[in-house]
Each structure stands twice: as structure tokens, then as C-alpha cells.
């Protein structure tokens with residue numbers, strides 16, 4: 001899975017072909033990737049190149065607006081859909097579109113910053129949001145199959161049917177100080193707070209995952225028509241660490257802008273996360289006491305280091321910090 005030269009280490013993740021019935025051999029390579037890296041690729045996912053290109057072109061129009069216009073969308077305005085430069089990094093800015101009504105979420109923001117009606121923005125993001133939702137449900141079931149035979153039918157409805165998704169469109173501006181460095185960090189090391197995340201990255205690449213063994217950064221090389229899926233903290237906890245939420249980051253190597261679209265598939269806020277016995281084994285092998293999803297999200301938000309932008313804190317730090325975890329205390 002790994003190839004390396006003296007300059008870089010490249011990770012060739014398995015690609016799951018969603019147009020074909022799932023074969024035992026693809027399930028086993030997927031299982032290895034989910035346990036070792038928490039990342040895999042999907043191809044033939046049914047999302048056309050045109051749809052990505054449309055979103056890219058609309059998004060670039062939005063990001064190209066003057067800063068004062070974009071700040072009408074956050075973070076200090078009532079609409080909090082925009083994260084400006086210098087929060088995550090000097091190069092990173094992002095625009096959030098919430099589900100389930102992706103159309104109104106996107107359109108409400110766009111109407112604030114553009115004078116003329118631009119219905120296409122809402123329509124395009126609605127189409128993307130809906131397709132991503134279907135994709136996330138499919139992938140969630142496959143992730144459950146990785147955990148055990150028949151676990152998709154056993155656990156999907158009981159634990160995952162109220163999951164919801166949101167989108168973040170990220171733009172990284174061209175790095176200015178590449179002369180003295182070979183790479184510039186566009187988004188620092190973090191883990192995702194989702195169950196799963198589905199990412200579209202442009203051909204220039206830059207997404208990296210940290211290897212658990214040597215702590216080395218590995219490049220996730222983009223390829224046309226491929227989407228990257230990664231396991232988030234909440235599924236790691238639910239699966240008792242059988243599926244791993246890996247630390248990842250984005251590096252910028254070329255003097256060009258980079259755009260990515262991340263779709264986060266998450267548990268509902270009030271969900272109590274508890275690995276079923278079939279997954280966790282007995283009480284001695286259970287790694288996480290039950291906790292409420294929202295308490296974890298708040299823990300990440302209230303920790304400067306734990307914010308998605310700066311990160312370092314993960315679900316492991318949360319369970320270690322039992323002063324913050326009331327449910328954990330009350331149930332133990």
C-alpha cells in the first residue's frame with residue numbers, strides 16, 4: 001500500500017468501486033485500510049465531474065469577494081457560515097452549507113453577499129448535498145460490514161438512521177513563502193468529529209495522513225473521479241477503535257489556490273455513543289464509557305487546541321478528561 005522515495009511517501013489506498021457488488025476481496029482490503037489508516041478511496045460514486053466544476057466555479061466567485069463582504073457571513077455576524085483566513089491558518093478560509101435543506105442554507109448566505117439572484121448556487125449545492133447524503137448512507141453500511149458479517153442490517157437502523165450531514169467548502173490561497181520551504185501547512189493536524197467524511201480534493205493534492213507506526217506524513221494522491229473517505233472520531237468511539245480516526249492535514253506545495261469540498265456525516269447531537277457488545281467485546285475490552293455526542297462536540301469547541309482548525313485533541317482526550325463527561329460519570 002506504501003511506496004516511498006527519499007522525498008515523499010505515498011499511500012496508495014484501496015479504491016472501492018460503488019458500481020459493483022461488494023466482493024469479499026474488496027471488503028478485506030477495505031478492512032485493512034480502515035484499521036490501519038482510517039482512509040480509503042471510492043470510485044464510480046455517481047457524482048459527475050461537471051457538478052464538481054460547477055461548485056468550484058461558484059465557490060471561487062464567493063471566495064474572490066472582498067473580505068468585508070465575506071465577513072457578513074461570519075464569524076461575528078448572525079449567519080455563521082464563513083470562516084475567514086487566520087483562524088485555521090493564514091491560507092485557509094471556508095464556507096459551510098448545512099443539511100438537510102442544503103438549498104436554503106447555501107442560498108441564504110449567497111443572497112447576503114450577491115446583489116443579483118443566483119439561484120444556481122442553492123440548486124447546485126442541493127444536488128451535491130443530496131447525492132452525498134445517499135453516498136454517506138451507503139458507505140456507512142459498508143463500514144458496518146467491515147466490522148462484522150451482517151452488522152449493517154443489525155446496527156444501521158438502531159444507531160445510524162438519524163445521522164445528518166453538512167458540507168464545508170475549503171479554499172486555500174496560494175502560499176507566498178514557498179521559496180524558503182518545500183511545504184506550507186494549509187490546515188494543521190486534526191481528526192474529524194464526524195462518523196465519516198467524504199472529501200473531494202483537486203488534482204494538485206496536498207491531503208496527508210499520519211502513519212501510526214513511524215509518525216510519518218503520507219500523501220493521499222488525488223486521482224480523477226476518486227473521492228476520499230475517512231473515519232471520524234465518533235465512529236472510532238462507536239467501533240471501540242476497530243475503525244480508526246487518523247490525524248491528517250493539508251500541505252501546500254505549489255503557488256496556486258486549492259479547493260476542497262468536505263462532507264461530514266454525523267450522529268445527531270443527543271445520541272449516546274456506546275459500542276455494542278458485539279463490537280466492544282466484554283467490559284474489560286470496552287475503551288469508552290457512554291457519552292453524549294454534543295458533549296464531545298462542545299469539548300472540541302471549548303478547547304483552543306481541540307478546535308477543528310488547530311486540533312490536537314481527540315475523542316481519546318475527551319474520555320481521559322472525565323470532569324467534562326457528566327454522563328460518563330453518572331453511568332459509571
Ligand SMILES: O=C(O)CCC(=O)C(=O)O
Nearest residue numbers: 170199201207250260262
Ligand atoms: O482540504 C482537504 O483536502 C481536507 C480538509 C479536511 O481535512 C477537513 O475539512 O476536515
Ligand SMILES: [Fe+2]
Nearest residue numbers: 190191192248
Ligand atoms: Fe479533516
